[in-house]
Amino acid sequence: MPQTYFTPGPAELYPTFHQHLQRAMDEQIGSISHRSQRFRDIYKFADEQLRTLLSIPKTHGIFFTGSASEVWERVLLNCVEHESFHLVNGSFSQKFFDYAGALRKHAHLLEKPFGEGFDAAEIDVPEYAELVCLTHNETSSGVQMRPAEMHKLKRKYPNKLFCVDTVSSAPYPDLDFSLIDSAFFSVQKAFGMPAGLGVWISSESCLQKAEYLLQNDTLTIGAHHTLPTLWKHYRTYETPATPNVLYIYLLGKIAEDFNRIGIDNLRRQTEEKARMLYKFLDSSDAYEPFVKQERHRSQTVIVATTKKPAAEVIATAKAANMIVGSGYGKFKESQIRIANFPAVSAEQVANLIDQLKK
Template identity: 30%
Template structure:
C-alpha cells in the first residue's frame, strides 16, 4: 500500500523492527520514573537535537499532541494577549481554540493563500505571543521564517507538517510545536514542543500553575528527564530509534525540496491538473495541493485505490476541488514515480 495522505502518513518501514525491539528490551514495562526510562528519554532528546540542529540552549518537551501544545501556550505563556497570523484552517483553529482560553485578548490577522505573510508593523509589546502556522497543511502553503522580524513578544510556530522534513531556523522563533505522524515518519500519539530560553523566562515571569500540563510543571519534570504525566513510552522509544537512523536534517531538507520542485514541475506540465498555490514563494515543500474538476478528482482517486495508492483529500474550502500529496521523508522516490504514472 502506497500512501500520500498528509497525516497520519507513511511510517518508516523500520518501525516494525523497532516495535519488536521495544518489547524485547523491556522498556515498555519500565515505569516513567525509573532510571531506564529517564536514560532513554535523555538519549531521545539528545539525538533529536543533534539530528535537527536544535540549539544547545533550547529545551525539548513531549506532550500528547500538537493541539495540547496550543493549550499550553495559551495557559502558560499568555497574560496580556495573543496574536494569530494565518491563511488556512489549522491556523484559524489555533486562533479559535486560544480565544476559548484567553478570551478577548486574542487577536488575528488572516491573509490570502497566495500572499506573503504580512510583516509585523504593529506594536508587538501588547502581545505575549505571536502565533504563526509555518506550514499550513490544509492548503499546502508555508511561511519563510526568515521574513519574520524579531519582536518583543514570543514567536510561536506550528511546524506539524514540516518538523523533520525541512531545516528550520530555530533562532527565528521561541516556541516550536508539532506532532510526530508526518515528517518524522511515526504513528500518531506524541507531540513535541521546543522552547527558547526567552520563552522559559516568560513562563517563569507569568508563573501559571493551575493545570496539570502547566508549562512550569512540564519544564520541572523534563529538567530531571521525567515527564509530567505517564507518557507514551513506546512513541518516545520509536522517536529515539528513528533519530538514530535518519540523516541530518540538512541532507533530508535538500532531498525534500528537490523532490517537491520536480513533482510541481511535473504537475505544471499537465493539462488536467494545476497547483492550488500559484505563488512558488509560499508553496509548501512538504505538502502539495493539486486543483482540478471534482469529477476528475473522483475518477483519479478510484484509479489510485485500484492501484493501491492513497491520495490525500482536499480540506476545508478546497475539499471538493483539490487533493493533497504528502512529500514526507518516509515516502520513497519510486512511490512518486508510481504516482506520476497514475496521474
C-alpha cells in the same frame, strides 16, 4: 501488494519503524516505569537526537505532549497574559487563533485567503501582543512561510515571543532557535509514526514568562503540564505524568535514522521530490498547483486542484495501491493533497506521477 500512503497525516510509516517497534516489543519498552533509569535514558537519547537533527540549543527544552494541538493551549496559557497575534491562512492556523479566543485571550489576526502566504515585509505586529503565532506549513492549503521570513520578523520584534507550528513539516524547516522561542510538531506526519505523541520545543524565555504569570492571582497557566512543571522534570529527563514511553523510544530511533542520512540530505531529498510533483502539476491539463506563488508553495504537503472530481482521482489512485489525501474542508471535492515526507522515496513519487498522468 502493499499500499503507499501519500496522505498528510497519518501518513506512510517510515521504513525502519517496524524493526524499531519489534525491538521495543522484545525489550518490553511499553512496560517500564517512567520513573526508572531506563526511561531517563530513553528520554535523553530522543532529546539528543532531536537536538542534533533540528539544531536545538541548550536554551530550549524538549517536552512530550499527547498531541500537537494540545500545545496550542499550553503555549497560550503559559506565554500570554493578555494578547496574542496570529497569521491565519488556513484551517489549522485558524484553530490556533480560535484556541486563544476560547482561553479568553485578546487574539489579533492578520488573515489571508486560503492558498496565499505571508512575507515579513507586510506584517505589523500589534504593540501589546506578547506571543506571535506562526504556521510554517498550513496542512489544509499547502502554503508554507519561509523560515527566513520568520527570522526577519523576530529581528524586527525582538522582545516578543515567537511560536511556530511545524506539525506537517518538521524536520524540514531550518529554524534558528536563537530567534524562535517555541516550536511544536506531531509524529504522525514527517516522522513516519502512528499518531499519539506531540513534541514541544520551548525556550527559557517562555519558562520565565510562565513563571511571571504564575505570580498573578487572577490568572491561570493551567493545571496539566504547565511549563514550570515540564521544565522541573525535564532537568532529570522525566515527565510530570506517565508519558507515551513506547513512542518516545521510537521517535528517538527514527530521529537517529534521520541523523545518519543527515538533515541537509533530508532537506535536499524533500525539495527534489517536491520539484518533481510541482513540475508535473505545472505542465498538466488535468491538475494545477493550488498555491500560485512559488515561494509560498509547501515542500511537504503539495495541494493540487483537479479538473475531475477529486473522489475519482483518489479512487483511481487507490486501485493502484496509492492512497492520496483529499482536499480540506470546502475543497474536499475539488482538490487532492499529496504528502512529501521522508518515508516516501523519489521512486514512489515518480510512480504516483505516472499514475496521475493516466
